[in-house]
Amino acid sequence: MAATDLILLHAPSVYDFRERPILFGPVSDVIPSTQIFEMYPIGFMTMLQHLQEHGYNVRIINIALQMLRSRRFDAEKLIRSLHPRAFGIDLHWLVHAQGSLELAALVKRHHPDTPMIFGGLSASYYYEELIEYPQVDYVIRGDSAEEPLRQLMASIAGEGSPADVPNLTWQEDGETRSNPISHLPSNLDAVSFDYGKIMRSTVKHRDLFGHLPFKDWLNYPIVFGLSCRGCVHRCVTCGGSASAFRLVCERNSPAFRGPERLAEDIAETAKLIKAPIIILGDILQAGEEWASRLLRALKPYQISNQIAFEFFAPPPRRLLEQISDSVGHYNIQMSAESHDEGVRRKFGKNYDNASLETTIKDAFELGCLRFDLFFMIGLPEQTTESVRGTIDYCDRLLGSLPPEHVKKLHPYISPLAPFLDPGSEAFENPERLGYRLFHRSLEDHRRAQLSPSWKYVLNYETEWMTRDEIVESTYDAALALNRLKAKYGLVQPRISAQIEGRILAEKEIMHGIDAILASTPGDQQASQIAALMDRFDSIGPYTLCDEDEMRWPAKFYRFSPLRVIREALSRR
Numbered sequence: 001m002a003a004t005d006l007i008l009l010h011a012p013s014v015y016d017f018r019e020r021p022i023l024f025g026p027v028s029d030v031i032p033s034t035q036i037f038e039m040y041p042i043g044f045m046t047m048l049q050h051l052q053e054h055g056y057n058v059r060i061i062n063i064a065l066q067m068l069r070s071r072r073f074d075a076e077k078l079i080r081s082l083h084p085r086a087f088g089i090d091l092h093w094l095v096h097a098q099g100s101l102e103l104a105a106l107v108k109r110h111h112p113d114t115p116m117i118f119g120g121l122s123a124s125y126y127y128e129e130l131i132e133y134p135q136v137d138y139v140i141r142g143d144s145a146e147e148p149l150r151q152l153m154a155s156i157a158g159e160g161s162p163a164d165v166p167n168l169t170w171q172e173d174g175e176t177r178s179n180p181i182s183h184l185p186s187n188l189d190a191v192s193f194d195y196g197k198i199m200r201s202t203v204k205h206r207d208l209f210g211h212l213p214f215k216d217w218l219n220y221p222i223v224f225g226l227s228c229r230g231c232v233h234r235c236v237t238c239g240g241s242a243s244a245f246r247l248v249c250e251r252n253s254p255a256f257r258g259p260e261r262l263a264e265d266i267a268e269t270a271k272l273i274k275a276p277i278i279i280l281g282d283i284l285q286a287g288e289e290w291a292s293r294l295l296r297a298l299k300p301y302q303i304s305n306q307i308a309f310e311f312f313a314p315p316p317r318r319l320l321e322q323i324s325d326s327v328g329h330y331n332i333q334m335s336a337e338s339h340d341e342g343v344r345r346k347f348g349k350n351y352d353n354a355s356l357e358t359t360i361k362d363a364f365e366l367g368c369l370r371f372d373l374f375f376m377i378g379l380p381e382q383t384t385e386s387v388r389g390t391i392d393y394c395d396r397l398l399g400s401l402p403p404e405h406v407k408k409l410h411p412y413i414s415p416l417a418p419f420l421d422p423g424s425e426a427f428e429n430p431e432r433l434g435y436r437l438f439h440r441s442l443e444d445h446r447r448a449q450l451s452p453s454w455k456y457v458l459n460y461e462t463e464w465m466t467r468d469e470i471v472e473s474t475y476d477a478a479l480a481l482n483r484l485k486a487k488y489g490l491v492q493p494r495i496s497a498q499i500e501g502r503i504l505a506e507k508e509i510m511h512g513i514d515a516i517l518a519s520t521p522g523d524q525q526a527s528q529i530a531a532l533m534d535r536f537d538s539i540g541p542y543t544l545c546d547e548d549e550m551r552w553p554a555k556f557y558r559f560s561p562l563r564v565i566r567e568a569l570s571r572r
Helices: 043-053 063-069 075-081 094-110 121-125 146-156 195-204 242-249 259-272 288-301 317-326 341-347 353-365 384-400 442-448 467-487 493-519 522-534 561-569
Strands: 006-010 058-062 086-090 116-119 138-140 168-172 175-178 223-226 277-280 306-311 329-337 370-377 409-415 435-437 460-462
Touching: 006 043, 006 063, 043 058, 043 086, 043 146, 043 195, 058 063, 058 195, 063 075, 075 094, 086 094, 086 146, 094 116, 094 121, 094 442, 116 121, 116 146, 121 138, 121 242, 138 146, 195 259, 223 259, 259 277, 259 288, 288 317, 317 353, 329 341, 329 353, 353 370, 353 384, 370 384, 370 467, 384 409, 384 467, 409 467, 460 467, 467 493, 493 522
Parallel strands: 006 058, 006 086, 086 116, 116 138, 223 277, 277 306, 306 329, 329 370, 370 409
Antiparallel strands: 138 168, 168 175, 435 460
C-alpha cells in the first residue's frame, strides 16, 4: 500500500465521553448522529476526492464513531500506529471544540513533527485563537477548503511556501501569519460528490468503520446532495446564514451547484445506495427557474429512493406539482421555529401560519409521503407560555388533517442547543436581539463542554427565558408533544411510554446534578454524579423522540451489491 499523505480525523464532541459522567441531554435528537456528534461534515468527502484526483492518498478515520462502537477501541493505540505526511481535523461545528483539540493534542504527543491542519466554519471564525494552541499548525479558512488544502499539502512536501496558499493561517518565527480568503469559488461545479470514491477508499485502507458517516449508517444509510454553500436568508441564530457566511467566509452570495450536476449526483448515488437522499439547502434559494431545471433533470432518471426536500419558506403549489411529477417518492422538511408568527418574524422568517398550512395540505394532496415539521426553543421574544402554545398549535394542526394524512405529518420540538452559532447575528449582537451569552471564546466553549449537564453547556439565555426555563420548557414540551403523538397514532403506546420514561429520568438526573453542584465539594462531585446516573437505565442517545421516528421508509436492500462491489474495487 502506498504511503498515506493525509489522514482526516473526526473527533467526538467530548473526547473522553466514555469516562466522564455527563448528561448530554436532547442536543442531537433531530439529526442522524448521537449526542457525541459522530457524523463528520460532507466536506471530508469532497476534500478526499479533490486530493485523490491530484494524486494524493487520503484516508478518513471517524474516531468518534469507533469510540462509540466499542469501549475497547483504543484511539491512542491507533494514532500511534499512523504515519501520514499530515493530519487534518474538522472544527466545523463548535460542539467539537473540546474533542477536536484534545484529539489534536493526542496526535501531537505521538507525532510532534507531523503537521496538524484544522478547518471548518468554527475554525474559520476562531482562527486567530485556534492557531495559538500548540497542537495546531495550520488553519484553512472559508467554506471551500479543497484547493487550499491541496496547495498546502504541496507546500508540506516542499513544493512552495505557506505564504502562497490561499485562506491559510499559520505561525512563523512565533508570529501568526494569515493569508486572505482569496479562494472563494462562485459555484460548486468543480467539486466532486461521488460516494463510490468513499467506497474505494474504504477498500484501499481496509477500514470500513473509519469511513462511515455516523453510527447506524449501515443499518439505515442516509446520503446527501449538496445544492449550495452559503445562504440567502438571515435567520438570527444560524451560523450558516447569509450574514454569518459574509463575516466568517467573506462570501457575499451562495455558491450553487449546477442543477443538472446535482441531479446527476443524486442519480449516481441512487444507483449504489437504496436509501433516503436529502437535498441540503432550499432548492428555491437560487430561484424558481433553477429549482425547475433540477426537477426537469431528475425526472428522466426515475429514481426510486425517497428524496427529501427542505424548504426555508412555504413553496408555491406549482413547484410541489413539479416535484410530484419528477420524483416518485418524496418527503418535505420545514423548520417553522415557532407557531407564533411574531416570534418567527423576529427569528428571520416572514411567512404566516396560513401559508404553512396550505403547503402541508398541498403537499399531501400531491403525493408527499411525509412532512417533517420542526419547532425550536430558545428564540427571540419566545416565552414559556409561547412554547406551550406551540404544542397546542400542533394539536390543532394534526386535528385539522383528514385521517389518511395525519400519520404523514411529524412535528418535532427541540432546544437551540448546545450553542448559539458563532458568526450568527444573535452571537455577534446579543443585546440587540435579547440574548445574554455565557461563553464567547473558543476556550470558554471548550471548557463548558466538560460540564456535567447540558444546561451548563448552553452558552446563552434570553430576556424572555432564563437558561433554567429553556431547559425545563424543553422537557415539558417534549412530554406534551410525545403524548400528542400517541393520541394521533404517530407513535405506538409502548414507544410513547418509553419516551416519557426517558424524559422524566433525564429531568430527575438534571435536578440531582443541580443539587450535587450546590452542596458537594468539587473533588467529590464527579463520583456522586456518576453514581446518580448509574441508577437510571432508561436514558440513552435519544430523549425527545424515538430513534426510529426520524426514519423514512427504506427498502429492505439498502445497497446494490454488484454495483457497490464494482465501485469499491474500481481503480478509476
